[in-house]
Amino acid sequence: MFNKDANEDSSAQPRPAQAAAGRNPAPSRSSGGATIGPSIKIKGDVSGDEDLLIQGQIEGKVKLGKHNVTIGSDGHVKADVHGRTVVVEGQVEGDLRAKEQIILRHTARVEGSIAAPRVTLEDGATFRGGIEMDAGGKDGKPVVGKRADTGREAAAERDSSSAKVASGDNKGAAGAKESGKSISV
Amino acid sequence: MRYAGQVYNLPMKLPWRSRVETATPEEISPETPDPVIDIYSSPGLEEALRGLPDDEGCKVLDLGPSVADNVEFVSSFATYLQIIDAIDRDPLVSDLDGGGFGRLSALQPLVDQHRRSFSLVLMWDVLNYLSSDQSERLLQSVAELCLPGARLHAIIFATNTMAAMPNRYRIIDSSRLAYEAATNELRGAPNLAPAAVQKLLQGFRVEHSFLLQHGVREYVASRKRWFVKK
Numbered sequence: 001m002f003n004k005d006a007n008e009d010s011s012a013q014p015r016p017a018q019a020a021a022g023r024n025p026a027p028s029r030s031s032g033g034a035t036i037g038p039s040i041k042i043k044g045d046v047s048g049d050e051d052l053l054i055q056g057q058i059e060g061k062v063k064l065g066k067h068n069v070t071i072g073s074d075g076h077v078k079a080d081v082h083g084r085t086v087v088v089e090g091q092v093e094g095d096l097r098a099k100e101q102i103i104l105r106h107t108a109r110v111e112g113s114i115a116a117p118r119v120t121l122e123d124g125a126t127f128r129g130g131i132e133m134d135a136g137g138k139d140g141k142p143v144v145g146k147r148a149d150t151g152r153e154a155a156a157e158r159d160s161s162s163a164k165v166a167s168g169d170n171k172g173a174a175g176a177k178e179s180g181k182s183i184s185v
Numbered sequence: 186m187r188y189a190g191q192v193y194n195l196p197m198k199l200p201w202r203s204r205v206e207t208a209t210p211e212e213i214s215p216e217t218p219d220p221v222i223d224i225y226s227s228p229g230l231e232e233a234l235r236g237l238p239d240d241e242g243c244k245v246l247d248l249g250p251s252v253a254d255n256v257e258f259v260s261s262f263a264t265y266l267q268i269i270d271a272i273d274r275d276p277l278v279s280d281l282d283g284g285g286f287g288r289l290s291a292l293q294p295l296v297d298q299h300r301r302s303f304s305l306v307l308m309w310d311v312l313n314y315l316s317s318d319q320s321e322r323l324l325q326s327v328a329e330l331c332l333p334g335a336r337l338h339a340i341i342f343a344t345n346t347m348a349a350m351p352n353r354y355r356i357i358d359s360s361r362l363a364y365e366a367a368t369n370e371l372r373g374a375p376n377l378a379p380a381a382v383q384k385l386l387q388g389f390r391v392e393h394s395f396l397l398q399h400g401v402r403e404y405v406a407s408r409k410r411w412f413v414k415k
Contacts, residue, residue, distance in 0.1 A: 119256075127251035127268055134264040 033067065038074045046079075054090075065099065073107050086116070088125075095129075221366045224357055228395045229403030231360040233338035236407065237262065237304055246303040246330060248311050248323075249354060255307075258356040267295065267303070271323060272314045272351050292326040303330050306337040309362075310351040312385060313342055313374055320385050328388025328412055335408040337389050341382065344400040347374035379404075388412035 033051030036042065040056035051068040054075040062069060062081040069083035075090035086098045088108040096102050098116040106124030115132040237243055244265040247255065251268045259266050269292070306327055312320050327337070340354065340362075349370035355363040382404060383391045389406035396402050 119260075121251065121253040121256050123253050125251060125253070126270075128270045129268060131256065131260075131266045131268070132264070133260050133266065 036075075052083075071108075080112075221369075222355075222363050223399075224361055224363045225397065225399060225401075227340075227360055227362040227403065229338050229340070229393065229405050230356070230362060232393050232405045233305060233336040234262075234359050236336045236405075243304045244299070244302050245305045245307065246327065247307045248327075249307060249309050249351075252353060252355050254355045254357075258358075263305075267299065269295075271311055292323070296326050296329050299330055301330070301332050304332055304335045306331060306335065308337060309340040309354045310342070312339065312377065312382070313347055314351055317385075321387070324385055324387055324389075325414065328408060329414070331388075331408040333408055333410045337386070337404070337406040337408070339382070339386075339404040339406070341377055341402050341404065342374050342400055343376060343396065343402040344374055345376055346371045348372075 033053065034048065035053040036046075036056040036058065038055045042056070042058045043060055045061045045063065046052070046058060047063045049067070050064075051070075052062070052064055053070045053072055054062070054077060055072040056074070057076045057078075059078045061079050062077065062083070064083045066084055068085045068087070069081055070087040071077050071081070071090045071092055073089040075092075077091065078093045080095045080097070081092065082097045084099050085101045085103070086096050087103045087105065088096070088110055089105040090107070091109045093111045095112045096110065096114045096116070100116065101118040101120065102114055102116040103120045104110055104122060104125040104127060106122040108122075108125040108127070110125070110127045111129055113130040113132065114127075119131060119133075121127065243263045244267070245259050245263045246267050246269065247259070248269045248271045249255075250270045256266060256268075308327075311323070315323060331337070348366055348368055349372045350367040353365040353367060355365060357363055377385070379391070379394055379402070382394075382402075386404075386406050389408055391404055391406045393405040394402055
């Protein structure tokens with residue numbers, strides 16, 4: 001679920017916290033970092049030096065600029081969230097900012113603003129707010145897609161397979177030419 | 186199976202499913218069917234995009250819900266996209282804003298933050314679902330949010346009935362839109378005449394309208410240099 005880089009990093013050089021978790025695994029820790037469980041409610045700022053999975057509720061701020069933050073499907077966050085990558089599967093009311101990527105999964109409900117070099121929205125995700133599209137991608141322009149790397153291909157595939165092309169296709173244009181008048185009021 | 190000079194037409198049960206064999210009722214998923222999707226040409230969208238400034242820094246205001254394809258399309262030319270989702274599709278909360286389907290309370294902070302900064306407004310299937318008072322409030326705010334000369338593209342059903350909930354619109358390319366029906370239920374439509382739409386679009390001047398054969402009228406309007414705020 002976390003991005004591949006994070007997993008590779010952690011497998012190559014386990015951080016002390018993870019090593020400790022391996023020796024004496026605690027229920028509140030996932031393999032990739034810390035987890036805030038579904039029954040936990042936090043009011044205040046959350047910061048740290050490892051990846052975070054939020055399944056509980058947070059009001060305040062989440063600042064993990066160098067690490068990955070995942071708001072799980074049970075997570076409910078009323079906070080600004082800063083991370084290296086931010087993945088949302090649950091609910092967020094607040095601004096999301098990531099150094100690398102923001103992903104809104106199809107179950108996500110987000111109200112706030114988004115700023116990241118790469119933004120991915122999955123179909124079904126509910127988002128209200130602003131998306132900054134000049135948040136400093138490699139060539140100065142961020143990548144925004146439906147799913148990582150496959151946005152265009154998926155769109156083309158859907159066009160050809162699932163979408164029913166109505167008989168009115170191109171009739172629309174024809175209709176515009178035939179009956180649609182340009183009106184200047 | 187065919188041999189030279191001999192044709193065997195014996196009914197034969199294949200161990201695998203024939204391509205024309207239908208699924209048994211037990212195999213059909215009980216999930217709700219996929220929404221009906223129709224793709225139509227959109228001369229209005231094409232016209233609205235044509236009028237955008239070439240220089241970078243274009244900001245887009247989408248009054249509809251977030252749709253992944255639309256976000257991706259807009260990202261190819263805009264630096265900022267604001268999604269309002271002005272029509273609440275949840276009937277439990279649809280009356281919170283004074284009747285009708287509008288969710289307009291979030292607009293004023295937006296106006297304070299982004300006054301006169303948007304170059305393109307996408308207003309698809311919105312006005313038919315708002316009361317006249319709500320439409321007036323919405324369009325007042327939209328006019329304040331837009332730069333002079335900004336383009337507004339509106340889709341309004343010009344029929345006597347319309348879907349009970351607004352369709353979802355998906356940009357296929359710069360001249361085609363997919364309409365995704367949210368429901369099969371119908372309700373009465375205000376069937377706004379072009380003159381009534383122009384009256385509602387305070388702060389904008391309608392430059393083009395296109396009546397399409399499937400009962401939709403598309404409008405392309407541009408923001409006046411100045412307008413009187415009511």
